[in-house]
Amino acid sequence: MDAFASLGQLARALNHGDFSSVELAQEHLARIEASNPTLNSFITVSAEHALTQAAAADERIAAGTAGPLTGLPLAHKDIFCTDGIRTSCGSRMLDNWIAPYDATLVARLNDAGMVTLGKTNMDEFAMGSSNENSYYGPVLNPWDPTRVPGGSSGGSAAALAAGLVPIATGTDTGGSIRQPAAFCGVCGLKPSYGRVSRYGMVAFASSLDAGGPLARDVADLARLMPLIAGFDPRDSTSSEQPVDRLEALALNLDESAAMLPPGLTIGLPEEYFADLDGALAVCLDQARATLEKLGARCVDVSLPHTAAAIPTYYVIASAEASTNLSRYDGARFGHRCAHPTNLDDLYQRSRSEGFGREVKRRILTGTYTLSVGYYDAYYVKAQRVRRLIRDDFLRVFEDVDLLLAPTAPNPAFPLDQLLADPIRMYQQDAFTVPASLAGIPALAVPCGMIDGLPVGLQLMGPHFSEVELLEAGMAFQTETDWHQQHPEATG
Numbered sequence: 001m002d003a004f005a006s007l008g009q010l011a012r013a014l015n016h017g018d019f020s021s022v023e024l025a026q027e028h029l030a031r032i033e034a035s036n037p038t039l040n041s042f043i044t045v046s047a048e049h050a051l052t053q054a055a056a057a058d059e060r061i062a063a064g065t066a067g068p069l070t071g072l073p074l075a076h077k078d079i080f081c082t083d084g085i086r087t088s089c090g091s092r093m094l095d096n097w098i099a100p101y102d103a104t105l106v107a108r109l110n111d112a113g114m115v116t117l118g119k120t121n122m123d124e125f126a127m128g129s130s131n132e133n134s135y136y137g138p139v140l141n142p143w144d145p146t147r148v149p150g151g152s153s154g155g156s157a158a159a160l161a162a163g164l165v166p167i168a169t170g171t172d173t174g175g176s177i178r179q180p181a182a183f184c185g186v187c188g189l190k191p192s193y194g195r196v197s198r199y200g201m202v203a204f205a206s207s208l209d210a211g212g213p214l215a216r217d218v219a220d221l222a223r224l225m226p227l228i229a230g231f232d233p234r235d236s237t238s239s240e241q242p243v244d245r246l247e248a249l250a251l252n253l254d255e256s257a258a259m260l261p262p263g264l265t266i267g268l269p270e271e272y273f274a275d276l277d278g279a280l281a282v283c284l285d286q287a288r289a290t291l292e293k294l295g296a297r298c299v300d301v302s303l304p305h306t307a308a309a310i311p312t313y314y315v316i317a318s319a320e321a322s323t324n325l326s327r328y329d330g331a332r333f334g335h336r337c338a339h340p341t342n343l344d345d346l347y348q349r350s351r352s353e354g355f356g357r358e359v360k361r362r363i364l365t366g367t368y369t370l371s372v373g374y375y376d377a378y379y380v381k382a383q384r385v386r387r388l389i390r391d392d393f394l395r396v397f398e399d400v401d402l403l404l405a406p407t408a409p410n411p412a413f414p415l416d417q418l419l420a421d422p423i424r425m426y427q428q429d430a431f432t433v434p435a436s437l438a439g440i441p442a443l444a445v446p447c448g449m450i451d452g453l454p455v456g457l458q459l460m461g462p463h464f465s466e467v468e469l470l471e472a473g474m475a476f477q478t479e480t481d482w483h484q485q486h487p488e489a490t491g
């Protein structure tokens with residue numbers, strides 16, 4: 001069995017009877033067990049649960065009641081609640097916490113017959129761009145174990161790059177699906193805000209959080225999307241936008257014949273290219289040429305408020321995090337300090353012990369910007385700038401169908417390099433936070449290598465244009481083979 005077989009290839013082989021779902025799960029579990037002491041891409045491996053699910057899937061396949069992805073293995077970022085399997089969110093606060101229910105995304109994939117191999121490593125509460133903020137230690141980048149895999153969905157991206165899983169889930173609040181995908185040479189889709197239910201996804205910044213898939217090719221993202229997208233009455237901001245076009249795309253996938261829609265216009269926002277590193281600029285130039293060869297018309301455009309996106313994001317995301325994380329008080333669930341002397345002591349010590357440095361930084365800055373006297377100067381102002389950033393996108397999408405940009409400003413950086421410098425760490429998110437603030441979908445796709453490290457392009461589209469993004473990404477992959485290159489050492 002090829003460790004780098006796509007979900008589509010595995011689905012065909014499974015339905016053809018080349019192997020059973022149990023055999024498929026066993027093989028993947030063995031690879032995960034072998035790699036995890038070094039790569040550290042999994043926080044929890046759920047072998048027993050997986051084999052039970054796989055046996056049930058084999059029965060469904062034999063009975064002829066299987067769906068297209070029944071029996072195929074996957075991993076969930078450890079931010080999604082899984083009934084019976086611990087959900088740590090990368091934090092000591094939730095170490096050993098077992099959710100009493102499944103996130104909607106997890107429940108839907110379980111119902112589809114998919115097999116959960118385990119829960120992937122991540123920055124604590126999804127705060128970070130390097131996976132170094134995990135209570136369970138950093139994940140290594142399979143392309144170069146001295147480097148970070150990106151974050152916060154670093155475990156999912158690294159597991160894919162190392163051939164440990166054919167598909168994985170992630171969340172993206174300001175880039176956490178796209179940036180690790182780019183650093184690990186895999187693909188990731190941040191859907192439109194509201195497209196995928198947030199129910200059972202541990203909350204970071206509720207107005208930005210988006211669940212979505214990571215995979216080794218875009219067609220596999222398209223296979224998963226219709227299963228996880230769609231209205232959920234249990235998420236108050238879930239969108240009622242129909243998912244029929246996503247369903248049709250997944251049903252009629254012919255990735256080798258993918259084409260760009262005729263007359264597609266792609267904008268290149270000048271603010272994303274202004275100070276771009278030379279080697280990365282060459283990769284993006286080649287990507288532009290490939291898209292033009294496929295029939296796209298590329299034009300330069302401007303998104304004038306781009307430079308304000310990082311400060312705006314860090315004010316809003318931290319403010320929302322400070323309120324969301326107030327629920328971890330040592331009383332109801334999560335870490336509780338030993339022998340509290342009174343209620344204040346319980347709160348203070350439980351939170352001091354349970355949260356790591358970056359999470360504390362966000363709670364403190366978020367609380368500050370929401371406090372009386374500073375609220376208007378920071379939080380209200382950030383909301384206004386957020387609107388300007390969104391309006392930039394809405395205006396530009398009157399003239400172009402999609403936008404092409406880099407995903408991250410550089411390839412994966414060395415472990416420890418940015419850890420002591422939060423501002424430089426936050427600058428990693430310069431190209432991903434604008435789409436998050438606007439709530440628009442964005443796709444990361446491998447588009448080159450710099451000194452042996454993968455880099456990714458980013459395609460952004462108007463709200464609910466996931467189908468257009470996936471089609472463009474698949475067309476790009478008919479002309480390129482970056483997604484078919486894999487690291488030599490796989491952990």
Ligand code: GLN
Pocket residue numbers: 126127128129151152171172173174175176177204317429
């Ligand atoms: N790197 C960003 C942050 O630290 C984005 C994280 C995310 O998307 N979850 O907030």
